[in-house]
Amino acid sequence: MDEDGEKHVRAKGSDEVDWISKLPDCLLCEVLLNLPTKDVVKSSVLSTRWRNLWKHVPALDLDNCDFHEFNTFLNFVDSFLDFNSESCLQNFMLKYDCDDDDYEPEISIIGRWINTIVTRNVKHIDVLDDSYGSWEVQLPSSIYTCESLVSLKLCALTLPSPKFVSLPSLKVMALLIAKFADDLALETLITKCPVLESLIVERCFCDEIEVLRVRSQSLLSFTHVADSDEGVVEDLVVEIDAPKLEYLRLSDYRVASFILNKPGKLVEADIDIVFNLSSGNKFNPADLPKRTMIRNFLVGISTVKDMTIASSTLEVIYDFSRCERLPLFRNLSVLCVEFYGYRWEMLPIFLESCPNLKTLVVKSTKYQEKQGDIVFSGPRRLLSSLEYVKIERPLKGEAMEMILVSYLLENSTILKKLTLFLDDSVKKEESVILKELLAIPRLSTPCKVVVL
Known part of the structure; x- marks a missing residue:
């Protein structure tokens, strides 16, 4: 031990010293900055030098579950914020549940903490x-x-109406199932963030926003998610005006209209929407405003290079294609399709709108009952650019599955590799399935079929 109670750890057979013990306090605090506060506090038992070091770490990362009583949690946060109150605070991360029967939640306390940490930069x-x-x-x-x-991440809190906004450094904002004081609060907030690059909005029934406008000249990534189990409101609108947008994720079955203004050049998109066209509200070719909106949306995302799309969205696109020609997705190189059931008859129509597609991944999150036979009717265009296909849904050797495999092998001119996965339930029939796969004609003779 040295004079400070530090134990120098020497490597066996060498004179090397534990250099962590030689680091100045400011660097040790930077290391501890990456740990939850409960673990940072535990470091105080290492030595006399570390006893109070945790108090100087410019971060608070706490869950009230780390405390036996909620009041103890509150007192700890108050004490931490009071200590070294003149210094800057980098991180303020709290997760709490004040449903304790012995505690009557003090609504104002969160506001007091926010006011305090704002003054500490x-x-x-x-x-x-x-x-x-x-x-x-x-x-x-x-x-x-x-x-x-x-960066600002809030979950299940209410944001006030922004009468004045000055957030010149805010680059990342995530508002999860948050509530807003009025309909324009969120729209105004987004507009007033001049360097905002990433925005995540997870909506629920409580926000009551019928028209959400996302207007940002700096936004690069936008995610809009909503609970599809909520009550359907047919006139919900999301309008996006972000000319620098590179990543877009939309997962919302309630919104009727997604409008992309000046979308720029998207690089990646994840789309799971139906424009409020559910089983009880089917696509109507005579609904010209809906057709125009869907057409404009498809044109808006047609510059994307890497896309994940749900089969429910493909179903709407398939219905739309019966009355209008789809725009070409000329830049699309990688496509991942997440299917429910066997609605694979929608796939060829979309693939033929992707003249430069190189990689196709077919996924399935769950099995459903058979929804009718697949019919890839009519002459099909050749898939002249497709090189790699992976069907991640475990195959059972059923006829509908083989139809999809046959379509891909018989229509892909330069396909190099098709990867399949067999379901564990058909391992005994593996040889029969393999023979059937090998018997399928291949337009690209060098193509390898790999079964895992």
């Missing part, structure tokens, strides 16, 4: 309210004037 805020009374807590307007803030 916080860079990253991540607060999750997991209480039964979520959305009762409205954050103070000071959250809109934190000029040091780089």
Whole structure:
């Protein structure tokens, strides 16, 4: 031990010293910055030098579940924020559930903490309210004037109406099942963030926003997710005006209209939407406004290079293709399709709109009952660019599955490799299935069929 109680660890047979013990406190705090606060506090038992070091780490990352009592959690947060109150705070991350029978939640306390950390030039805020009374807590307007803030993640909290916004450093914002003081609160907030690059909005019934406009000259990534089990509102609209957008994820069965204004050149997209066309509200070719909206949306995403698309979206596109020609996805190189059931008859129509597609991945998240025989009717265009196909759904050797495999092998001119996975339930019939696969004619004779 040295004078400070530090134990120098020497490698066997060498004079090397544990250099961590030689680091200055400021660098040790940077290391501890990456750990949850409960683990940072545990470091205090290492030596006398480490006893109070955790108090100087410019971050708070806590879950009230780490404490036996909720009041102890509250007191710890208060004490931490009071200590070294003049210093800057990099991270403020809290997850709490105040549904304890012995505690009557003090709604104002979260607002007081937010006001405090704003004065300490916080860079990253991540607060999750997991209480039964979520959305009762409205954050103070000071959250809109934190000029040091780089990332903001809020879950199940209410945001005030932004009368004044000054967030010149905010690049990342995630608002998950949040509530807003009025219909324009979110739209105004997005518009007032001049360097915003990533935006995630996970919506629920409580936001009551009928028209959401996402207008940003700096936005590179946008994710819009909603719970499809909520009540259907037919006139919900999401309008996106982000000319620098590179990544787009949409997963929402409630929104009737997705509008892309000046979409720029998308690089990657993940699309799982139906434009509010469900089993009880089918696509109507006579609905010209809906047709125009779908056409414009497809044109807007047609520059994408890498896309994941759900079979439910393909079904809408398939219905639309019966009355209008699909735009060409000339840049699309990688396509991943997530299927439910065996609705594979929609696939050829879309593939023929992708003249430069090189890789196709077919996934399936669950099995469903047979929905009718697949019929790839009419003459099919050759897939002249497709090189690699992977069907990740475990095959059972059923006729509908073989029809898809046959279509791909018989219509792909330069296909190099087709990878398949067999279901564990058909391992005994593996040789029979393999013979059937080998018997399928291949337009690309060098193509390898790999069965895993």
